[in-house]
């Protein structure tokens with residue numbers, strides 16, 4: 536039985552089920568029998584990742600880890616989009632402080648999500664460009680509904696996916712496919728993504744998607760958790776350490792790029808284009 540409870544303060548596993556009480560940017564549902572968490576991104580219309588959404592995700596991930604969550608499904612409340620990636624408005628004419636705070640929270644959230652000891656599965660129920668693809672790639676398993684698009688499209692926007700975005704892709708689809716996809720900023724249909732291994736399974740609809748996500752977690756939760764998590768983090772440690780040891784340099788890269796007049800011009804045009812659609 537799934538129980539969703541609104542709450543105002545953080546508390547024990549049995550009493551707290553929604554951590555974004557003031558904004559509801561993240562809906563958290565926990566199965567009281569199995570402990571499985573469903574983290575649903577809920578920033579309409581397209582779950583663009585602004586500071587507040589990233590912070591709500593980070594807070595939820597910390598809480599789940601502290602409460603020894605046995606498994607988590609990441610999904611979206613939107614019918615069209617899993618996540619539209621980084622919020623373009625966070626990068627358009629920001630102050631230095633705002634840009635730094637934003638990028639630092641993106642790093643925090645990714646580090647937490649990529650390194651969870653418990654199994655994670657992305658139930659990708661919509662489009663998943665750029666930062667949305669990063670979130671999906673940070674989970675251990677990806678299941679996607681048909682006829683949507685996923686990929687790191689940064690090159691097509693005239694920007695460069697940061698090294699850790701690229702590493703995540705390389706770890707999943709291998710050097711050659713990642714190089715081709717990243718150079719082109721290629722977006723894949725669900726079916727193409729399955730073919731190259733960017734997603735692991737396709738689902739027929741949302742119900743099937745969630746069933747398959749639970750099936751994956753059931754299988755993982757049958758394994759000895761400590762051994763499971765040691766192997767997982769072992770596989771991910773090089774990618775994680777690169778960012779953890781280079782956080783300041785990565786922030787500097789972002790700040791150096793985001794304030795370039797050409798980047799601001801591209802951003803403005805892209806935002807206008809999306810609004811006119």
Ligand SMILES: CCCCC/C=C\CCCC/C=C/C(=O)SCCNC(=O)CCNC(=O)[C@H](O)C(C)(C)COP(=O)(O)OP(=O)(O)OC[C@H]1O[C@@H](n2cnc3c(N)ncnc32)[C@H](O)[C@@H]1OP(=O)(O)O
Pocket residue numbers: 580581583584615616618619620621622623624626662664665666667688689692694695696697789792793798802806809810811812
């Ligand atoms: C980009 C420059 C960065 C410079 C910094 C330099 C380097 C650092 C590297 C940064 C790495 C960047 C990673 C990213 O994630 S960048 C974001 C990339 N995202 C996209 O390209 C996706 C853009 N969105 C879409 O393609 C579509 O919206 C969709 C996700 C396919 C959904 O389509 P649909 O359901 O038809 O919705 P709409 O297009 O009508 O959009 C609804 C409203 O949402 C606004 N929107 C969409 N995406 C974003 C976004 N990423 N950020 C903020 N707002 C977004 C859109 O404008 C509509 O607004 P409106 O209702 O006011 O018209």
